[in-house]
Amino acid sequence: MEIRKELPEIFEEFAEGRKNAFLSAKKQKDKNLPLVGTYCTYVPVELPMAMNAAVVGLCSMSDETIPLAERDLPASLCPLIKSSYGFAKSDKCPFFYFSDLVVAESTCDGKKKMYELMSEFKPMHIMQLPNTQDEDGFALWKKEVIRFKEKLEDFFGVEITEDQIREAIKLRNEERRAALEIFDLMKMDPTPVMGYDLFKVVYGASFTFDRELAVKQMREVKDRILEEAEENSAKIGHKPRIIISGCPMGGATEKVARIIEETGGVVVAFENCTGIKNYYNLVDEDNPDVYEALAERYFKIxxxxxxPDTYRFQLLGELIDEFKADAVVDMTLQGCHTYNIETYEVSRFVTEEKGIAYYHVETDYSNADEGQLNTRLQALIEML
Known part of the structure; x- marks a missing residue:
């Protein structure tokens, strides 16, 4: 699109952020600095940050390694789980290869059992998630946060002080603020940029090991977009405003956002683990108990x-109101039972309580359904 040519060079650099981070991971190891790999937004990254470790999300969103994974895993399993395992076992993910420790979480039964196989060829630490977000669940989760800190100390032979954790909390909070400032630009109508482009900025920033630099660069992008907002908004014009919810978006599943915008809509918010959810809510910097503060923030994801999934509906409702959405597209992965079952409740919430359109897209990591997706999403946009 024309608007992309007028944005700062750094905008495109963020789109290449993951590729550049592969080289950064090797440099990290060449300097003998620790690297911790993660798969989920529930992992409190402030703890490895406190010991000066780099933290990176591991490869999990391509069908490239799924055939290899299916030698050990059922073909009917969620593609995210198979992709994660395939990248790990094939050594096709540089982040996984260079990670000293992989920190995972018991979010679903498929992941939990897959991690047992992965632990045979990589040091792993599994954080045990509670099933409910109540008082008892929080007590368990706080213990898990402390156990994770103790694992890092034991595995790397370091001491992580509470002052170090507080500094990491401040830095990560600032990174969250910068990302949310970027996302907030889409509250404008017409928007000053297309949502898929903005998604790539924040997603790319998550692969920048120098977090202070990432904050600086995101704010440079935000300022530049604001400087040219009036001109660019006029070029884009008013479009149906879509929120994407559901499973994590990235790699292969970015096709959904791309098709929405190619067929005349604009994605104003991403309510998923690779979107606003990952940055929503700050850690309480004034809480003297740093472990309670960390546990509370991550517990509310x-x-x-x-x-029940109370906090998802709370966030989704706020996004619908604040971003003035016309519709929610709920993107789920084949084999992801919890998100697929929850589409029923999300549909009722969106259509009955919020009074806007809802559309469910179930997909996988192949491109075989792009033609069908194009037809169906174009029909949604035209209806809006």
Whole structure:
């Protein structure tokens, strides 16, 4: 699109952030600095940050390694789980290869059992999630946060002080603020940029090991977009405003956002683990108990593995109101039972309580359904 040519060069650099991070991971190891790999937004990254470790999300969103994974895993399993395992076992993910420790979480039964196989060829630490977000669940989760800190100390032979954790909390909070400032630009109508482009900025920033640099660069992008907002908004014009909810988006599943915008809509918010959910809510910097503060922030992440999933609906409702959405597209992965079952409740919430359109898209990591998706999403946009 024309608007992309007028944005700062750094905008495109963020789109290449993951590729550049592969080289950064090797440099990290060449300097003998620790690297911790993660799969989920429930992992409190402030703890490895406190010991000066780099933290990176591991490869999990491509069908490239799924055939290899299916030698050990059922073909009917969620593609995210198979992709994660395939990248790990094939050594096709540089992040996984260079990670000293992989920190995972018991979000679903498929992941939990897959991690047992993965632990045979990589040091793993599994954080045990509660099933409910109540008082008893929080007590368990706080213990898990402390156990994770103790694992890092034991595994790397370091001491992590509470002052170090507080500094990491401040830095990560600032990163969250910068990302939310970027996302908030989409509250404008017409928007000053297309949502898929903005998604790539924040997603790319998550692969920048220098977090202070990532904050600086995201704010540079935000300022530049604001400088040219009037001109660019006029070029884009008013479009149906879509929120994407559901399973994590990235890699292969970015096709959904791309098709929405190619067929005349604009994605104003991403309510998923690779979107606003990952940055929503700050850690309380004034709480003298740093472990309680960390546990509280991560405990309030909405996810379909929780029953009931109160915090997901709370966030989705706020986004619908604040971003003035015309519709919610609920993107789920084949074989992801919790998110697929929850589409029933999300549909009722969106259409009955919020009074806007709802559309469910179930997909996988192949491109075989792109033609069908194009037809169906174009029909939604035209209806709006």
């Amino acid at each position: 909405g996810c379909s593995v929780m029953s």
